[in-house]
Amino acid sequence: MTSPTRTGTRPGGRSARVRADVHRAVAELVSAQEDTLTLPVVAARAGVHPTTLYRRWGSVAELLADVATSRFSGDVVVPDTGSLRADLERWAASVATDVADPEVLALMRAAIGAGEVGACACRGDREEQLAAMLERERVRSGRAPTVERAVDVLLGPIYFRAVLTDRPGTPEWARGLVTLLLPE
Amino acid sequence: MTSPTRTGTRPGGRSARVRADVHRAVAELVSAQEDTLTLPVVAARAGVHPTTLYRRWGSVAELLADVATSRFSGDVVVPDTGSLRADLERWAASVATDVADPEVLALMRAAIGAGEVGACACRGDREEQLAAMLERERVRSGRAPTVERAVDVLLGPIYFRAVLTDRPGTPEWARGLVTLLLPE
DNA sequence: ACGGGATCGCAATGATCGTTGCGTTAGTGC
């Protein structure tokens, strides 16, 4: 009746544990290059009954989208050094390092293969993080690149190399991208 | 014993027709957002017996990689207007238009989900096309950006928006990327 | 034309998947 409860949804306790186990199982199986990623397989790995997965997620695509969402919307601390360039360099290097991890990369590829929802989930909060840093600079100096430009120049190449290449970019390379956005 | 024949591989006639039918079936099913992409389903759509697919491709992942390879390594005419900027603008707009097509996009996402081989196949010959245009400019004026830079600035954002976003870039936007590579 | 061998169709089989009805467990608010 009031607000928080509604019609008993139940996010804690065993449900949360099952959810965590399933997510971990997906991550493990996906990074192991298993070509047979099905709900029963995930269930067996997670020590959960397959029926649970069918009821909670319905399909592999939705499960992958959910896993990707909760993996990439982690609470990342946005750098705040006082200098936009330094912030962006640190942030870009951090993103490049993250997506270069084989396990993360495998999850991204799988989520992308699951459809548009899963694909978009791989960006996580990164555009908003970028927007936050740029907004701070705008308050500070009155001038800053648009978020759109920053996404194109930083996120574009980093994700491209990771996802569509067999050689993901290094953190140092990612730092160098900032020069394209902020001519010295 | 000479060279071209080796041990009777057989690329023409019915084999070629079956291959074409299967490729078309995959493209149709993938663009139809079918979440159940299995070899029997593809076989039924292509009017071919499932056994054939199991023997020739073995798995959905390998089939998708093959389809992506032959789809994205098409013979594209590289623009040659005499001006690097014009060449790149035309080429970037063309690439952006291609990857914005829902059918192409669906195939890319599926191929990416199939693993690294399929993911890399989605780039096709585009890096080499870029290299060709840049090399021409280098011969012409002695100076040109590196292929690496051009890939980062052009291919990166175009693919990023298409694959990891629900709003692929427009051709006009893609033309604008050239300014980042070639300051006016 | 013609023979060899690669490729395909067919059929049968075991394994796995996806779904559903029902009973049990265990969060959640009182």
Next chain:
DNA sequence: GCACTAACGCAACGATCATTGCGATCCCGT
């Protein structure tokens, strides 16, 4: 603590998948 009910486990089922042996087809070089 107690009742309510969401969430899970269990078992059975039909459907589909993946594999294999065998015979027919037809591409390809001679």
